[in-house]
Amino acid sequence: MGDLADRRGLETDVYEPAEDSRLLASVAVSRLADARRVLEVGTGSGYVAERMAEETGARVIASDVNPHACVSARERGVEAVRADLVSPFADGAFDAVVFNPPYLPTDPDNEWDDWMERALSGGESGREVIEAFLERVGRVLTSDGRVLLLVSSLAGVSEVVERAGEAGFSAVARADESYPFETLTVVELFY
C-alpha cells in the first residue's frame, strides 16, 4: 500500500473520520431527514452514524465486522451490532442503508491482514466488498428504501453504478469532491 493508506492512520485499530466520512455524513443528513430507521454498514469510528442520529429523526443502527469499531460507535451513543455487511438484519428493516466501504485496490501479494486492512482494502479491483454489499443490501430495505454509497474514483464510479444496475438499482450522484489522489462521489441507489 502506498501514500494513501499511510495518510489514513494505519497505526490505529479503527478507521478515523476523514474527508470521505464527512462528505457521506453531510449528504446523509440532508437526504435522510424523513427516514425512520437507518443502518450504517462499516461504521468505523461511528462518526457518520452519530451525525445521522443527532441530525435526523431516524433510529440509527451501526454495524461493523471490527469489534473495536463497534465499541467506538457505542461510546458515541449509537446502537452497535457486530456483523458481516447486512447478514443479521431482518428483511425490509431499513428505510436507508449508508456505507463508506473499503475501496482501495490492493495487490493480493501485499495484503497486511489487520483491522485497518479490512477497513481499507477492496481487493484487487477495489470493488470486492462493494459488490458483495450490492448483491445483499436489497433484502433489508423497505420497498421505497434507498442506499447512500460513497464511491471513490479509485474503485471506479461507472463500474459501481453498473453493478448496482445489475442488482436492480437506479443511481443518482448526490455530491462529489476532488482530492489529489481521488474523486469522492456519494451515489444514491433506489428501486
Next chain:
Amino acid sequence: MKESLLEILCCPLDKHDLELEDAEYEENEVVSGTLICTECGERYPIEDGIPNLLPPDMREGTPA
C-alpha cells in the same frame, strides 16, 4: 443493546428470528446474554452491550 433491536435482527445464517436468553440488564439495556436462532439453534453472544452476530465461521480468523 436495546431489547427492541431484536425486532430487526435475525440469524445471519438462515434469517430466522432470534430469542434472547440469560439477559443481564443495565439502565434498560441488555449488556450481556445470548441470542439463539429459533430455527437452527446457533448461539450468538452479547458482550458489553454489543451483540456479535458474525456467522460462526467468521468469528475466528479475524485479526485481534
